Amino acid sequence: MNTTKHVLFILTNAGEIGPNKRETGYFFPEVAHPFEVFDHAGIAVEYASPLGGTPPEDGYDENDPAQLAFRNSSSIRRMARSRKLSEVDVLDYDAIFFPGGLGPMVDIANDPDVKRAVARAWNAGKIVAAVCHGPAAFLGVTLEDGSPLVSGRKLTSFSNEEEAGYAQADVPFSLEDALRAEGADYSSTAVWQEKVIVDGRLMTGQNPASGGALAQAIVQALRGEST
Numbered sequence: 001m002n003t004t005k006h007v008l009f010i011l012t013n014a015g016e017i018g019p020n021k022r023e024t025g026y027f028f029p030e031v032a033h034p035f036e037v038f039d040h041a042g043i044a045v046e047y048a049s050p051l052g053g054t055p056p057e058d059g060y061d062e063n064d065p066a067q068l069a070f071r072n073s074s075s076i077r078r079m080a081r082s083r084k085l086s087e088v089d090v091l092d093y094d095a096i097f098f099p100g101g102l103g104p105m106v107d108i109a110n111d112p113d114v115k116r117a118v119a120r121a122w123n124a125g126k127i128v129a130a131v132c133h134g135p136a137a138f139l140g141v142t143l144e145d146g147s148p149l150v151s152g153r154k155l156t157s158f159s160n161e162e163e164a165g166y167a168q169a170d171v172p173f174s175l176e177d178a179l180r181a182e183g184a185d186y187s188s189t190a191v192w193q194e195k196v197i198v199d200g201r202l203m204t205g206q207n208p209a210s211g212g213a214l215a216q217a218i219v220q221a222l223r224g225e226s227t
Helices: 029-040 065-071 074-079 112-123 134-138 160-164 175-181 208-222
Strands: 006-010 044-049 095-098 127-131 196-199 202-205
Touching: 006 029, 029 044, 029 065, 029 074, 029 208, 044 074, 065 074, 095 112, 095 134, 095 208, 112 127, 112 134, 127 134, 127 208, 134 175, 160 175, 196 208, 202 208
Parallel strands: 006 044, 006 095, 095 127, 127 202
Antiparallel strands: 196 202
16 A cells, blocks of 8 residues: 655745845745655655746755755656646645745735635645745635634744845735734744744744754654654
């Protein structure tokens, strides 16, 4: 029997953000570091995006061995042909994962197919995870009783303090404030430091430093281990 676990990365298609038309996309280490963890654990990774095709990237650092390895991997070639999210059934996967970057603040935050995918995965008992700006995917997702998915749940994301020194002039809204407004029990640590929060099947990481640790937490959950 094939017991391989499968994680679906859902990526942004937005390559530009804000009044200054800042170039953006997904943040490269927030794919490369989680991929390294999943690959080492023998977990299969597949890719989707709202529009399909090649997701734009940001933040590549060739001096990071994990990023260089991902750049030269067959997996990044598959990501370049990401499937259109509306044509993917998230129930085929054990977990869905939203990497960050500024791009998600443009499309992932509002895309109706993203909202349907998150709700469908959650209602089916799947792991739903995101890092940095990726938790924008959770905004506007409501449960069957009409309450927001994040209401009363512990989570983190890129913080206001981090945004102030990074992209405050570019983002259309504060992610931290928006999550709080939907009732999230939000917390963060010092800027650019690792923080992962596991609240049952909802798993979040604060920033790029948190991507690998978040993936480790997902691996543990997929294996039935306590985090």
